[in-house]
Amino acid sequence: MFCLKCGTELAEEALFCPKCGVKIEPLEGKNFYDQSCELFRQEKYDEVISSLVGYCASKPQDIKSQILLAKAYLEKCDLIKEQGSQQYKTLVYKPFEIGKKIILLRDQYLSEGLYICGRSLLINRRANKASRYIKKAIKFSVAPSAEYFIALGDAQFAEGIVEDPTGFESNYYSSAKNxxxxxxxxxxxxxxxxxxxxxxxxxxxxxxxKKDAKQAFESALKFAENDSLISRIRSKMESK
Structure with missing residues (x-):
């Protein structure tokens, strides 16, 4: 058992974390991984990171938890980069290192390792190389998830900016839209x-x-369920 706040390993009978002092709540039928997944779905990335970082350090063989930790790092990097903070430049190496280790295993999680490295490269402004990694992730996945294709669209968008910042000539923009x-x-x-x-x-x-942007943002609001995403959508709508 591990503390969901700081990741410290706990005795089964612990009522409080000996490191951070937080009260230990019962898991109520959910295991540690499931609870971390629920925090991730709620976009509580800092909580996912703090709950998994200690656990993953002590359990490197738990690849599913390693993947979840890496994805939490990626989402946090994306958010702070979008906010204009430069902190992502040092943080983004953490998921990249996790992704590299997963790739080296060459097992059923290969596509996840490729995706994690691809997104890390994309966040670090290496769009072309990121696109190659993400395409490989899609190729090696039995059933590529939506997040793989969203990342591919992001990479194509970024490649378009590199090729033609004016937004008129590059075919990458059309590829990203599709x-x-x-x-x-x-x-x-x-x-x-x-x-x-x-x-x-x-x-x-x-x-x-602008007309197409407005329609897309309105559609986004109809489907968005998390406060963080809703806030980002509304911020973009106001900025236009």
């Missing part, structure tokens, strides 16, 4: 669909396609 639209047509959770519409809206806004 990729995001592919996601919104998937049978996926509402919040994932909302995220894809949000990404599509951001792309339209960058290309000065």
């Amino acid at each position: 990729t995001y639209k592919r996601v919104v047509d998937m049978e996926i959770e509402n919040n994932e669909k909302g995220k894809a519409y949000y990404k599509l809206g951001v792309l339209h806004l960058y290309l000065n396609e």
